[in-house]
Amino acid sequence: MIENFSVDHIDVYINGEKILDNLSFSVQPGEMLGIIGPNGAGKSTLLKVILGVIKPQNGTVEMTHSDTRPIVGYVPQSRAIDEEMPIQTWDFISLGLPHRIRPWLTKKDRILIKETMELTDTSRLAKKSIGKLSGGEKQRVFLAQALVRNPDVLLLDESTANLDPKAQEEITSLVQELCTEQHISTLFISHDIHLVAKYAHRVLYLTRGHYSVGRAQDIIENANMDVLYQPQHVHDALQTSVENRRYGG
Numbered sequence: 335m336i337e338n339f340s341v342d343h344i345d346v347y348i349n350g351e352k353i354l355d356n357l358s359f360s361v362q363p364g365e366m367l368g369i370i371g372p373n374g375a376g377k378s379t380l381l382k383v384i385l386g387v388i389k390p391q392n393g394t395v396e397m398t399h400s401d402t403r404p405i406v407g408y409v410p411q412s413r414a415i416d417e418e419m420p421i422q423t424w425d426f427i428s429l430g431l432p433h434r435i436r437p438w439l440t441k442k443d444r445i446l447i448k449e450t451m452e453l454t455d456t457s458r459l460a461k462k463s464i465g466k467l468s469g470g471e472k473q474r475v476f477l478a479q480a481l482v483r484n485p486d487v488l489l490l491d492e493s494t495a496n497l498d499p500k501a502q503e504e505i506t507s508l509v510q511e512l513c514t515e516q517h518i519s520t521l522f523i524s525h526d527i528h529l530v531a532k533y534a535h536r537v538l539y540l541t542r543g544h545y546s547v548g549r550a551q552d553i554i555e556n557a558n559m560d561v562l563y564q565p566q567h568v569h570d571a572l573q574t575s576v577e578n579r580r581y582g583g
């Protein structure tokens with residue numbers, strides 16, 4: 335289990351543009367933190383900072399585990415899978431195992447894969463080619479690949495986008511169950527306010543230059559819904575006009 339997981343005073347610039355500005359928050363073991371905000375706000379960038387793929391210009395990510403190195407599971411935003419990709423679901427999930435020093439799988443590895451596939455309801459897909467699966471099936475398989483490493487931290491970037499509402503609910507509620515049971519700290523980015531309100535313990539509302547963290551109800555009530563789903567430049571323009579109206583400008 336993770337002992338401490340916090341993002342402290344992070345600044346990130348990309349091509350000279352400030353994307354994340356003095357961002358700080360922490361996540362508890364087993365907590366689901368929903369992340370919402372307009373396109374281009376820096377949500378995916380934040381997950382990449384936590385993964386260590388993007389190095390912040392200032393600030394740190396603290397992630398300490400009681401006895402080992404913390405393990406992170408990640409499902410990236412868009413994962414194009416070639417329909418002809420000649421890899422079976424079972425093998426694809428096994429690629430998520432950490433510390434693969436041998437080219438073959440141990441008995442323990444096989445048990446872990448089997449259990450993870452049962453949990454994510456992907457067992458019946460084991461022998462199917464990954465490219466041939468439906469959208470919902472693929473998302474379950476991506477989730478299984480992230481979970482098979484027994485992560486302490488799970489990062490989901492719009493993992494349920496483009497799925498029908500029923501499939502979205504099923505996957506998100508499964509994630510919540512697993513996180514609570516296994517004390518996994520989960521950050522999930524979603525554009526679905528209903529889903530976030532229902533499943534996130536707390537919400538991070540991120541826009542360029544501003545953020546707030548708190549209880550889902552409070553954050554969603556205060557977030558400006560008109561501007562939430564606009565691209566960042568439209569968001570900025572709308573926000574300015576809202577502020578001008580507010581201050582009589």
Ligand SMILES: Nc1ncnc2c1ncn2[C@@H]1O[C@H](COP(=O)(O)OP(=O)(O)O)[C@@H](O)[C@H]1O
Pocket residue numbers: 348349353371372373374375376377378379380
């Ligand atoms: N590799 C990159 N090169 C150039 N610009 C990038 C790169 N990654 C992200 N950006 C820019 O950073 C901003 C934030 O992107 P992103 O984190 O993907 O936003 P979000 O996930 O909230 O939609 C965007 O303006 C995007 O164009």
Ligand SMILES: [Mg+2]
Pocket residue numbers: 377378379411491
């Ligand atoms: Mg994104």
